[in-house]
Structures are given as C-alpha cells and as structure tokens.
Amino acid sequence: MTKVDKQIHQNASDMDNTEEKIRQAAKNLFSEKGLHGTTIRDLATEAGVNVALLNYYFRSKEKLFLSIFEEMVSKYFELGVSTLLNREIPFEDRIEQYIEVTTALLLENQNLPMFILSEAHHDKELVEGVMKIKNIKFKNIVEKEESMLKEEYEKGVIRKISALQFDHILNSQIIFPFMAKPMVCYLHGFEDTSFEEFVHERKKIIKEMILKYLLLEG
Amino acid sequence: MTKVDKQIHQNASDMDNTEEKIRQAAKNLFSEKGLHGTTIRDLATEAGVNVALLNYYFRSKEKLFLSIFEEMVSKYFELGVSTLLNREIPFEDRIEQYIEVTTALLLENQNLPMFILSEAHHDKELVEGVMKIKNIKFKNIVEKEESMLKEEYEKGVIRKISALQFDHILNSQIIFPFMAKPMVCYLHGFEDTSFEEFVHERKKIIKEMILKYLLLEG
DNA sequence: GTCTATACTTCGATAGAC
DNA sequence: GTCTATCGAAGTATAGAC
Numbered sequence A, B: 001m002t003k004v005d006k007q008i009h010q011n012a013s014d015m016d017n018t019e020e021k022i023r024q025a026a027k028n029l030f031s032e033k034g035l036h037g038t039t040i041r042d043l044a045t046e047a048g049v050n051v052a053l054l055n056y057y058f059r060s061k062e063k064l065f066l067s068i069f070e071e072m073v074s075k076y077f078e079l080g081v082s083t084l085l086n087r088e089i090p091f092e093d094r095i096e097q098y099i100e101v102t103t104a105l106l107l108e109n110q111n112l113p114m115f116i117l118s119e120a121h122h123d124k125e126l127v128e129g130v131m132k133i134k135n136i137k138f139k140n141i142v143e144k145e146e147s148m149l150k151e152e153y154e155k156g157v158i159r160k161i162s163a164l165q166f167d168h169i170l171n172s173q174i175i176f177p178f179m180a181k182p183m184v185c186y187l188h189g190f191e192d193t194s195f196e197e198f199v200h201e202r203k204k205i206i207k208e209m210i211l212k213y214l215l216l217e218g
Numbered sequence C: 001g002t003c004t005a006t007a008c009t010t011c012g013a014t015a016g017a018c
Numbered sequence D: 001g002t003c004t005a006t007c008g009a010a011g012t013a014t015a016g017a018c
Helices: A002-007 A018-033 A040-047 A051-058 A061-085 A091-108 A112-122 A124-133 A135-154 A163-179 A181-188 A192-214 B002-007 B018-033 B040-047 B051-058 B061-085 B091-108 B112-122 B124-133 B135-154 B163-179 B181-188 B192-214
Strands: none
Touching: A018 A040, A018 A051, A018 A061, A018 A112, A018 B112, A040 A051, A040 A061, A051 A061, A061 A091, A061 A112, A061 A124, A061 A135, A091 A112, A091 A163, A091 A192, A112 A124, A112 A163, A112 B018, A112 B112, A112 B181, A124 A135, A124 B181, A135 A163, A135 B181, A163 A181, A163 A192, A163 B163, A163 B192, A181 A192, A181 B112, A181 B124, A181 B135, A192 B163, A192 B192, B018 B040, B018 B051, B018 B061, B018 B112, B040 B051, B040 B061, B051 B061, B061 B091, B061 B112, B061 B124, B061 B135, B091 B112, B091 B163, B091 B192, B112 B124, B112 B163, B124 B135, B135 B163, B163 B181, B163 B192, B181 B192
C-alpha cells in the first residue's frame, strides 16, 4: 500500500526502481549545480530516498557521478556522428540533418553541454579517465571524419578543412547558445520559450553560413 | 627579513599587498575549480597566507567570490565593445579587430569564459545580482549594437540581422574553443602550444566565414 | 595586519535494526 | 532493500594573542 502510493506518478518501466530514481535525480542535480555544488543529501531528497541508499547502490557520490558523466558523454557523442559520416546522402543534406538532430537533442537536454564541459574543465583527469573506456571509438571517429572531409574535398564539393576546424565550425555554433543561456536570458529578458525560438531561428543561419563557407559552388 | 623573502619574487606594484595576493589566488582557483570546488584553505595556501586573513579582507568566501566574479565579467564585456561600435573604421575591419583583440584576451585568460558561464549556469541568480550593478551599461550596449547593425544594413553593407544573432555568430566561434579545450586536447593529443596554434589558425577561418555570410557584396 | 587555535556547521559514508 | 542514527572528516568562520 505504501508501495502503491509511491508508484502512482511513475511510469513503471523507469521510475519504479530505486536505482533509476537516483540516477534521474543525479542527472538533474549534477548537470544543474555541478559535482561539488550537489550534496548526497540533495540527491537523496530529489530522489525521494535517504542517503544510505545512494551508497548502497553506487558505493559513493564519486562513483555515482562518474556513472552519470559517462552516460551523458555517450549520449552526446553517439548522436550525430552517424549522420555526419553517412555517405549515402549529399554533404549539404548531412549538415542540415546534423544541425537539426543535434539542436533537438540539446533542446531536450539543455544542461548537457555545460555539464560535460564544465566538469571536464574543473577536473582535467576526468576526461582522460572516462574517455579511455571509449578511446578506440573516438579516435576512430576523428579519423573517419578526416577521410570523409578529404573525400568531399577531392570530389570538389567543399574546400580543404581539418576535422578539428570543421567540428568547431559546426559545434561551436550549435552548442554555445546553451552554455551562454543564463547570460542571454538576462541580457534580453528571455523566458524559456523565447530562448527556444531563438535557437530554432538559429538553425537556418548556421546552415546557410556554414555551407556558404564550405561549399565551392553556389 | 621574512618579509624580504616573501617579496623576492613579487613586483611591488601588485603582489606586495596581501589583498592583491588573495585576489590573484582566488582568480586562479575559482576559475579553475569553480566556487564549490575551491575551499578557503586552498585559497589561503595558494595566496601564501592563512584562512583568517581571507575573512579579514573579504568577510567571507562568498563575498570574495562575488568580487572576483564581477571583475571577470567586466574584464570580458568591457573589451571589444568599443571596437565593435567604432563607426570610424569600416565594418569589415571592425570584425577583424574584434576577433583579434578578443582572441588575444582569451589566450591570456583561458579560463575566463568557462568561469563566468559555468558559475552563471550553476547559480542563475548570480547573473542577475552581479549584472544589476552594471545594468544600464549593458542594456545600452545591446541597443547601440542594434542601431549599428541597422545602420550598416541600411547602407547596404550587410544583411539584416539582430544583435542577438550577430553576437552569437561572432562569440560562439571565438569563445567555444576555450570552453571545449579539455575535450579537444584529449581527442587530438594536444599540448598548450598546439591548442594555441589551433586558435590562431581559427581567426582567419572565423573572419572569412562571418564576412562571407554577412557582407552583401564580394 | 597577521598568526594560532578553536568553535561551529555541513558533508560523505557506514553500522545496525527492520 | 530500506530506514534511523551516528561517526569522522572537511568546510567556513571567528576569537584572541601578538
């Protein structure tokens, strides 16, 4: 009966088990307040359990954090890559798709970029530690991107550009607004809806600007 | 004599007084580890003093942080604005100057963007609190930018664009690399020097891409 | 102004009952 | 698996001597 009460507002698949409730709370709080800005008591309260359970499931705050961080990194990196490398559709369309799909992900997870990059900034060894697990995959991606760009260059579709610069041209424009959001919202008196409009409006600009720069014809 | 030892490696103007030593330590640590990742003991050690002195000069860790945060915000915002609004030189040159001068500032203060934006992200009220002091000035800037852009548009120099989108086109490209630095350095095996080369290389790309998009002729 | 010593608070983690 | 109670460590801040 207590159990029934607890389950009323949960969809059984995810929120019925404690571990998932804790993970969800951790995602929310860590990505909003950061590792050191979040206490295990905050986490327990947000998850609707007590502190002892956090350590029961995850051994320590540190381990819980690492688990969440790794999940978030995967979430971001695994998306988009396939889009960008898919040679079956024209380069131009891939760029558009990438902008579309990445923006959509970020609108659904607005704290994701700041979470990953600020924690990486505050603890440089974190990146190394977490990325090592997925090392092969990521090095692979850069190489594949490099060869894809070379191919398009040799076909005469785009100008010569490194994967590094290409990634930055794309990602800086897409990601940055989400990191600067508090500043933007303050300076322009934005609410969440105005911000989202702004992001949508931005997609067209980004696409046009990037293609104008990269494509050799048109 | 103890005093002499302490002063050997200091240039009298700044580092001879304790308050400035503490401020310097605070800038270093807060911008590297964040507010909650830095303890007053860390600060005291870095400054070469003891904890009591921090509270003697700044009353509390919080107050010290606010003081530093405000200084960093000013440091960033006050630069570049005059460059961008200076109607005496052509629009195109202003863009180039802005990229040049802002990149130089960030290379000298690589943690600055992540410091400001991550703290703003973790504590939304922080922006409001600190910005209110400089409120009039900032609102002013957006307005001036808006009218500058309108003017250039009416002269037929550039396409129509809002100050908000204009700022993002410029700043996202310039600032983002410094926020993503740990990730980039890991993925590409970069040291600090390689990273700086990358940033310098980027200036040309940014300039060309932005002008290609904004300018109506050429 | 600067130090040592210490009071007070909060945090992370665990023991032990259920 | 879940709770209450509690311990030891670490954090912020201050009192008081010099």
